[in-house]
Amino acid sequence: MNWLPTLGVAALLAVAGYAALFVAPTERTMGLIQRIFYFHVPSAWTAFVAFFVAFVANIAYLLRRAPKWDWLGVSAAEVGLAFCTVVLVTGPIWARPVWGIWWTWDARLTSTFVLWVLYVSYLLLRTLISEPERRAVASAVFGIFAFLDVPLVYMSIRLWRTQHPQPVIAGGRGSGLDPRMWQVFLTCWAALLALMVLLLVQRYRLEALRREVEEMAIEGERRNTRAS
Amino acid sequence: MAAEDPMKNLGSLMAAYLAVWAIFFAFHITVAQRLAHLQSEVERLKETLRQTRQ
Numbered sequence: 001m002n003w004l005p006t007l008g009v010a011a012l013l014a015v016a017g018y019a020a021l022f023v024a025p026t027e028r029t030m031g032l033i034q035r036i037f038y039f040h041v042p043s044a045w046t047a048f049v050a051f052f053v054a055f056v057a058n059i060a061y062l063l064r065r066a067p068k069w070d071w072l073g074v075s076a077a078e079v080g081l082a083f084c085t086v087v088l089v090t091g092p093i094w095a096r097p098v099w100g101i102w103w104t105w106d107a108r109l110t111s112t113f114v115l116w117v118l119y120v121s122y123l124l125l126r127t128l129i130s131e132p133e134r135r136a137v138a139s140a141v142f143g144i145f146a147f148l149d150v151p152l153v154y155m156s157i158r159l160w161r162t163q164h165p166q167p168v169i170a171g172g173r174g175s176g177l178d179p180r181m182w183q184v185f186l187t188c189w190a191a192l193l194a195l196m197v198l199l200l201v202q203r204y205r206l207e208a209l210r211r212e213v214e215e216m217a218i219e220g221e222r223r224n225t226r227a228s
Numbered sequence: 229m230a231a232e233d234p235m236k237n238l239g240s241l242m243a244a245y246l247a248v249w250a251i252f253f254a255f256h257i258t259v260a261q262r263l264a265h266l267q268s269e270v271e272r273l274k275e276t277l278r279q280t281r282q
Binding site: 017021026031032033035036039040043079082085086089090093094096097195199202203205206209210212213216217219220223224227 | 233234235236237238240241243244245247248251252255256259260262263266267269270273274276277280281
């Protein structure tokens with residue numbers, strides 16, 4: 001294992017964590033709890049990026065039928081799911097002191113939960129089909145369908161009135177962030193994107209190795225049959 | 229909601245940060261474990277194939 005990228009990402013995450021806790025100014029109405037924002041929102045955006053990579057890989061697999069696109073699709077979906085889990089865990093921890101409730105079924109929270117369920121289903125679907133090519137085709141089709149929820153999640157607070165706060169970034173008139181908050185936000189997002197790439201590379205290697213094991217097992221069986 | 233006490237909700241903030249790192253760390257560990265398992269499987273299969281060749 002090459003430790004240099006891992007150490008680089010760890011350093012970036014440490015800087016981001018420090019900036020979110022100590023550099024960003026304290027928000028006037030919510031106080032300390034608002035600092036969850038620096039990992040909650042960038043995790044959501046990073047999940048969207050990972051799901052988009054999976055979406056592109058799914059389309060590429062259906063067009064080209066090359067196994068590497070299937071490996072990339074499942075790897076990006078699994079990494080995206082980890083980031084989506086962070087969003088669903090940190091959201092309620094923020095909501096409890098601010099709203100007085102852990103959860104509400106508004107459009108943003110519900111569509112995010114549906115997104116999480118869709119990608120869990122995508123991974124479960126893959127465990128149900130043993131034949132590699134059929135598994136890849138079925139999961140690519142399902143993955144394209146699952147991605148349709150991503151724009152819905154993004155637009156939900158723009159299209160409907162929700163308990164979830166209205167967008168502070170790209171939210172139109174009256175929205176926006178303090179410049180120092182912006183810098184910390186972008187630092188955190190950069191750190192999480194770097195972490196996403198690192199996890200994606202690691203997860204892709206796992207899928208490539210699985211293919212190698214499958215091929216070697218088939219070769220072993222063929223030799224056994226020939227010998228008998 | 230006014231932020232009277234500057235340290236108000238510090239526990240929730242720490243819980244959220246711990247949860248973030250715990251989720252990423254757990255994911256990294258599960259992938260690393262699966263990788264290690266497959267690597268040993270590759271070694272085992274290589275050995276089996278070498279023996280069948282001989």
